[in-house]
Amino acid sequence: MIIVAPMTDATKTAWITGAGSGVGRATAVALGALGWRVVLSGRRADALAETARLARDAGGHPVELPLDVGADDPATAAAVVGGRLDALVLAAGLNHPDRAWADQGMAVFEAIVQTNLLGVVRVIDAALPALRSASGIVVVVSSIAGWRPSPGAGVAYSASKTALAPVVRTINDQEGASGVRATHLCPGDIDSDFLQQRPSVPDAAARAVMLSPGDVADAALYAITAPPHVRIDELVLSPLSQR
Template sequence: MTERRVLWITGGGSGMGAATARSAAADGWTVVLSGRRADRLDEVAAAVRSAGGSADVLPLDAGDPDAVAAAHDTLLERHGRLDGLVLAAGLNAPQRRWDDQSLPTFRAIVDTNLTAVVTVVDAALPSLRASGGVVVVVSSYAGWSFQPGAGVAYSASKTALGSVVRTLNQQEAPHGVRATHLCPGDVATDFLDQRPSVPDEAARAVMLQPEDIARTVSFVLGSPSYMRVDELVVSPVSQR
């Protein structure tokens, strides 16, 4: 019997991360879900298992390097391997302009969107080198094209993820590691509640859905080992 590939998902308790977990599990991956809210992770894991998939839960503050390293060690103890990494956690705030942002909030956004991504990749990289693994960094349309409403901290942190992915691909190719900078446009998730003006149901109805992003991630995860998807931008027809 073929051994299941193992996929570690941060931000796995909701939105795009949760949808990716369900989709990847249906494709035969064992999904390991991390995030700060254990109850949400447990709900997603239960849904995966009830559909016949394999799921594990590792609650985690990805901003804590020691906790990330310990979680990675636990993952290896439980599953023996790591073949893929999806980084789907994100943060923004309604106060996101130069004239209303605060520096503590700025740091929190950059820590979540950028520093935590680098922290998890750094911890997972030895295992990904061993497996020739794939990394999907869920960035944003604002990481690909300047979006005035996205905010100072969010735009800066998401744009920087492009460089994170480029350096991974340039430096880790000899190990077979592949990374994708995934830049979704508007997606109808709870993340929209962090906007200064929260979109209504009519606006959300014409956006991408979390399952659309999950299918996109599945395409990257299912690509052959000789194929790398450096950057991928997906957006709804309604995107402006």
């Protein structure tokens, strides 16, 4: 079900993937608190509904737009988003406990690349006309594994996230003339549902010293709310405990 919220000329619009939890949800709520219209995409409708409730309570104007970034047509979704897009936040991501050459299966490898790399590129491609119209910003939620070697992150995850750096650089090289900027956001460990995909799920003590989704949302907002002439090419943030 698509619930269309009222939009005024004064309302800025952000389209957020992975909006049903973690960083995507925290970013949606933070932008909601600034009064933005936030278009929420992910696969689980119930999770999007909860984010919408939180964003609305914060003062935002949420629109629930279920989307599988690896499988659905992003152009159809982009039509719902509208002709002007101020920010695109790509937080949808996937990993799997089987992540070494010794145990990874090709179906899982392909699903991770489909989500983390192709899912990002497909949504950007669909959103670019609306981003150009609003001199919008793209925040690609990558990973510290996309910034430096991180063997524990896995073969497919590391390969897919590392590939996001040139995705961001080429946007900045080729789309700057249209006012479009992009940020490669590389967080270290975050206490989110994502940890359930690790071979060994961290306990409460380990989670307590990690970044929170809100910490990462704050970094996304730093890039999004920077003046139009300021481009944050890359942001790396880690919990103090990260090795």
